Amino acid sequence: MNTDPRQSLIHASRQFHQLGWMAGTAGNLSAKIADNSFWITASGKQKGKLVAEDFVRISLTGEVLENPSPQNKPSAETSIHQAIYSLFPEANACYHVHSVEAKLVSNFIDHEQLPLPPIEMLKGLGIWEENPKVYMPVFENYLEVPRIAEAIVQRFKTTIPDVPALLIRNHGVTVWASSPEAAENHVELAEYIFRYIVAARQAGLKFHH
Ligand SMILES: CSCCC(=O)C(=O)COP(=O)(O)O
Numbered sequence: 242m243n244t245d246p247r248q249s250l251i252h253a254s255r256q257f258h259q260l261g262w263m264a265g266t267a268g269n270l271s272a273k274i275a276d277n278s279f280w281i282t283a284s285g286k287q288k289g290k291l292v293a294e295d296f297v298r299i300s301l302t303g304e305v306l307e308n309p310s311p312q313n314k315p316s317a318e319t320s321i322h323q324a325i326y327s328l329f330p331e332a333n334a335c336y337h338v339h340s341v342e343a344k345l346v347s348n349f350i351d352h353e354q355l356p357l358p359p360i361e362m363l364k365g366l367g368i369w370e371e372n373p374k375v376y377m378p379v380f381e382n383y384l385e386v387p388r389i390a391e392a393i394v395q396r397f398k399t400t401i402p403d404v405p406a407l408l409i410r411n412h413g414v415t416v417w418a419s420s421p422e423a424a425e426n427h428v429e430l431a432e433y434i435f436r437y438i439v440a441a442r443q444a445g446l447k448f449h450h
Protein backbone atom coordinates (compact mmCIF):
# COMPACT_ATOMS: atom_id res chain seq x y z
CA MET A 242 0.00 0.00 0.00
CA ASN A 243 1.16 3.50 -0.85
CA THR A 244 2.75 5.32 2.14
CA ASP A 245 1.43 8.70 0.99
CA PRO A 246 -1.12 8.48 -1.84
CA ARG A 247 -1.63 12.23 -2.25
CA GLN A 248 0.37 12.55 -5.49
CA SER A 249 -1.76 9.78 -7.07
CA LEU A 250 -4.91 11.57 -5.91
CA ILE A 251 -3.68 14.92 -7.28
CA HIS A 252 -2.85 13.32 -10.64
CA ALA A 253 -6.25 11.58 -10.90
CA SER A 254 -8.12 14.71 -9.87
CA ARG A 255 -6.37 16.81 -12.52
CA GLN A 256 -7.17 14.18 -15.14
CA PHE A 257 -10.85 13.97 -14.12
CA HIS A 258 -11.09 17.77 -14.03
CA GLN A 259 -9.79 17.95 -17.61
CA LEU A 260 -12.39 15.37 -18.65
CA GLY A 261 -15.16 17.52 -17.13
CA TRP A 262 -15.93 15.00 -14.36
CA MET A 263 -14.62 17.20 -11.52
CA ALA A 264 -15.69 20.64 -12.69
CA GLY A 265 -14.92 23.41 -10.20
CA THR A 266 -14.95 21.91 -6.70
CA ALA A 267 -17.05 18.85 -7.61
CA GLY A 268 -16.11 15.37 -6.46
CA ASN A 269 -13.78 13.97 -3.81
CA LEU A 270 -11.05 11.33 -3.75
CA SER A 271 -9.53 9.31 -0.92
CA ALA A 272 -6.96 6.57 -0.39
CA LYS A 273 -5.99 4.53 2.66
CA ILE A 274 -2.52 4.12 4.13
CA ALA A 275 -1.07 1.18 6.09
CA ASP A 276 -2.58 2.15 9.48
CA ASN A 277 -6.08 2.10 7.88
CA SER A 278 -6.50 5.86 8.05
CA PHE A 279 -7.19 7.63 4.76
CA TRP A 280 -6.21 10.86 3.02
CA ILE A 281 -9.23 12.65 1.55
CA THR A 282 -9.62 15.89 -0.39
CA ALA A 283 -10.48 18.85 1.83
CA SER A 284 -13.92 20.33 1.19
CA GLY A 285 -14.42 22.98 -1.46
CA LYS A 286 -11.00 22.77 -3.17
CA GLN A 287 -10.77 23.29 -6.92
CA LYS A 288 -10.17 19.79 -8.19
CA GLY A 289 -8.03 20.85 -11.17
CA LYS A 290 -5.51 22.60 -8.91
CA LEU A 291 -4.98 20.39 -5.86
CA VAL A 292 -1.72 20.44 -3.90
CA ALA A 293 -0.58 18.15 -1.05
CA GLU A 294 -1.88 20.65 1.56
CA ASP A 295 -5.44 20.26 0.18
CA PHE A 296 -5.99 16.92 1.94
CA VAL A 297 -6.95 15.80 5.43
CA ARG A 298 -6.04 12.46 7.02
CA ILE A 299 -9.00 10.79 8.75
CA SER A 300 -9.43 7.66 10.87
CA LEU A 301 -11.97 5.04 9.83
CA THR A 302 -14.19 6.36 12.62
CA GLY A 303 -14.01 9.94 11.34
CA GLU A 304 -11.41 11.70 13.57
CA VAL A 305 -9.08 14.18 11.86
CA LEU A 306 -5.55 12.78 12.39
CA GLU A 307 -3.52 15.15 10.22
CA ASN A 308 -4.39 18.50 8.65
CA PRO A 309 -1.63 20.41 6.85
CA SER A 310 -3.66 23.63 6.63
CA PRO A 311 -5.82 25.02 9.48
CA GLN A 312 -8.58 26.22 7.09
CA ASN A 313 -9.09 22.70 5.71
CA LYS A 314 -12.27 20.80 6.50
CA PRO A 315 -12.67 17.19 5.38
CA SER A 316 -14.83 16.66 2.28
CA ALA A 317 -18.53 17.14 3.00
CA GLU A 318 -18.93 13.58 1.67
CA THR A 319 -16.39 11.93 3.99
CA SER A 320 -19.15 9.81 5.57
CA ILE A 321 -19.65 8.04 2.21
CA HIS A 322 -15.93 7.16 2.02
CA GLN A 323 -16.10 5.92 5.64
CA ALA A 324 -19.11 3.76 4.75
CA ILE A 325 -17.28 2.21 1.78
CA TYR A 326 -14.13 1.47 3.79
CA SER A 327 -16.15 -0.05 6.64
CA LEU A 328 -18.19 -2.24 4.26
CA PHE A 329 -15.30 -3.34 2.01
CA PRO A 330 -12.07 -3.79 4.00
CA GLU A 331 -10.21 -4.71 0.78
CA ALA A 332 -10.94 -1.23 -0.64
CA ASN A 333 -7.90 1.05 -0.41
CA ALA A 334 -9.19 3.91 -2.56
CA CYS A 335 -12.60 5.52 -3.05
CA TYR A 336 -13.23 8.03 -5.85
CA HIS A 337 -16.34 10.16 -6.45
CA VAL A 338 -16.88 12.30 -9.57
CA HIS A 339 -19.74 14.31 -11.11
CA SER A 340 -20.19 13.78 -14.85
CA VAL A 341 -23.13 14.99 -16.94
CA GLU A 342 -23.71 11.42 -18.19
CA ALA A 343 -23.91 9.95 -14.65
CA LYS A 344 -26.67 12.43 -13.80
CA LEU A 345 -28.52 11.68 -17.04
CA VAL A 346 -28.48 7.89 -16.65
CA SER A 347 -29.60 8.16 -13.02
CA ASN A 348 -32.85 9.61 -14.42
CA PHE A 349 -33.41 6.80 -16.93
CA ILE A 350 -34.72 4.58 -14.12
CA ASP A 351 -36.89 5.35 -11.12
CA HIS A 352 -35.83 2.39 -9.00
CA GLU A 353 -32.73 1.39 -7.06
CA GLN A 354 -30.76 -0.46 -9.74
CA LEU A 355 -29.36 0.69 -13.07
CA PRO A 356 -29.19 -2.20 -15.61
CA LEU A 357 -25.73 -2.24 -17.19
CA PRO A 358 -25.23 -3.04 -20.89
CA PRO A 359 -23.65 -6.45 -21.59
CA ILE A 360 -20.45 -4.95 -23.01
CA GLU A 361 -16.85 -6.12 -22.83
CA MET A 362 -15.85 -3.17 -20.61
CA LEU A 363 -17.68 -4.83 -17.69
CA LYS A 364 -14.70 -7.17 -17.33
CA GLY A 365 -12.77 -4.20 -15.94
CA LEU A 366 -15.38 -4.01 -13.15
CA GLY A 367 -14.97 -7.72 -12.36
CA ILE A 368 -17.82 -9.18 -14.48
CA TRP A 369 -16.53 -12.17 -16.45
CA GLU A 370 -19.78 -13.67 -17.81
CA GLU A 371 -21.27 -14.09 -21.24
CA ASN A 372 -24.23 -11.73 -21.71
CA PRO A 373 -24.13 -10.62 -18.07
CA LYS A 374 -27.28 -9.29 -16.43
CA VAL A 375 -25.82 -6.98 -13.83
CA TYR A 376 -26.82 -3.73 -12.20
CA MET A 377 -25.26 -0.68 -10.57
CA PRO A 378 -26.93 0.29 -7.29
CA VAL A 379 -28.61 3.71 -7.28
CA PHE A 380 -29.18 5.81 -4.14
CA GLU A 381 -31.28 8.92 -3.59
CA ASN A 382 -29.41 12.18 -3.12
CA TYR A 383 -30.19 13.68 0.29
CA LEU A 384 -29.03 17.14 1.37
CA GLU A 385 -27.69 15.56 4.57
CA VAL A 386 -24.84 13.42 3.26
CA PRO A 387 -24.74 11.07 6.31
CA ARG A 388 -28.27 9.97 5.25
CA ILE A 389 -26.85 8.80 1.92
CA ALA A 390 -24.00 7.04 3.75
CA GLU A 391 -26.49 5.31 6.07
CA ALA A 392 -28.60 4.13 3.12
CA ILE A 393 -25.45 2.68 1.53
CA VAL A 394 -24.51 0.82 4.73
CA GLN A 395 -28.03 -0.53 5.23
CA ARG A 396 -28.39 -1.82 1.66
CA PHE A 397 -24.88 -3.23 1.24
CA LYS A 398 -24.99 -4.97 4.66
CA THR A 399 -27.41 -7.45 3.11
CA THR A 400 -26.87 -7.08 -0.67
CA ILE A 401 -23.40 -7.26 -2.17
CA PRO A 402 -23.31 -4.99 -5.23
CA ASP A 403 -22.55 -6.57 -8.64
CA VAL A 404 -19.86 -3.98 -9.36
CA PRO A 405 -17.61 -1.86 -7.10
CA ALA A 406 -19.54 1.29 -7.89
CA LEU A 407 -22.71 3.11 -6.91
CA LEU A 408 -24.64 5.98 -8.39
CA ILE A 409 -26.24 8.80 -6.42
CA ARG A 410 -29.22 10.16 -8.33
CA ASN A 411 -28.65 13.56 -9.97
CA HIS A 412 -25.24 13.68 -8.29
CA GLY A 413 -22.51 11.28 -9.47
CA VAL A 414 -20.74 7.95 -9.24
CA THR A 415 -18.61 6.59 -6.37
CA VAL A 416 -16.22 3.70 -7.04
CA TRP A 417 -13.83 1.77 -4.82
CA ALA A 418 -10.82 -0.44 -5.51
CA SER A 419 -7.71 -2.03 -4.03
CA SER A 420 -5.42 0.85 -5.10
CA PRO A 421 -5.63 4.45 -6.35
CA GLU A 422 -4.64 3.27 -9.85
CA ALA A 423 -7.42 0.66 -9.88
CA ALA A 424 -9.93 3.25 -8.64
CA GLU A 425 -8.92 5.58 -11.50
CA ASN A 426 -9.53 2.70 -13.91
CA HIS A 427 -12.94 2.01 -12.34
CA VAL A 428 -13.98 5.66 -12.75
CA GLU A 429 -12.97 5.60 -16.42
CA LEU A 430 -14.89 2.36 -17.00
CA ALA A 431 -18.01 3.54 -15.16
CA GLU A 432 -18.00 6.79 -17.12
CA TYR A 433 -17.52 4.89 -20.41
CA ILE A 434 -20.55 2.73 -19.51
CA PHE A 435 -22.64 5.83 -18.74
CA ARG A 436 -21.70 7.37 -22.11
CA TYR A 437 -22.64 4.08 -23.79
CA ILE A 438 -26.04 4.02 -22.02
CA VAL A 439 -26.77 7.60 -23.13
CA ALA A 440 -25.72 6.81 -26.71
CA ALA A 441 -27.70 3.53 -26.75
CA ARG A 442 -30.82 5.40 -25.64
CA GLN A 443 -30.34 8.02 -28.37
CA ALA A 444 -29.95 5.20 -30.92
CA GLY A 445 -33.11 3.48 -29.65
CA LEU A 446 -31.10 0.40 -28.58
CA LYS A 447 -32.62 -1.58 -25.70
CA PHE A 448 -30.60 -3.88 -23.44
CA HIS A 449 -32.83 -3.95 -20.38
CA HIS A 450 -32.70 -7.28 -18.60
C1 LIG B 1 -20.15 21.72 -6.40
S1 LIG B 1 -19.90 20.19 -5.69
C2 LIG B 1 -21.07 20.01 -4.36
C3 LIG B 1 -20.60 19.07 -3.27
C4 LIG B 1 -20.25 17.71 -3.83
O1 LIG B 1 -21.15 16.98 -4.24
C5 LIG B 1 -18.89 17.28 -3.97
O2 LIG B 1 -18.65 16.21 -4.50
C6 LIG B 1 -17.74 18.09 -3.45
O3 LIG B 1 -17.82 18.27 -2.08
P1 LIG B 1 -16.47 18.45 -1.20
O4 LIG B 1 -16.96 18.86 0.16
O5 LIG B 1 -15.79 17.13 -1.21
O6 LIG B 1 -15.65 19.50 -1.89
Ligand SMILES: [Zn+2]
Binds near residue numbers: 267268318339412
Ligand atom coordinates in the same frame (compact mmCIF):
# COMPACT_ATOMS: atom_id res chain seq x y z
ZN1 LIG C 1 -20.43 14.93 -4.84
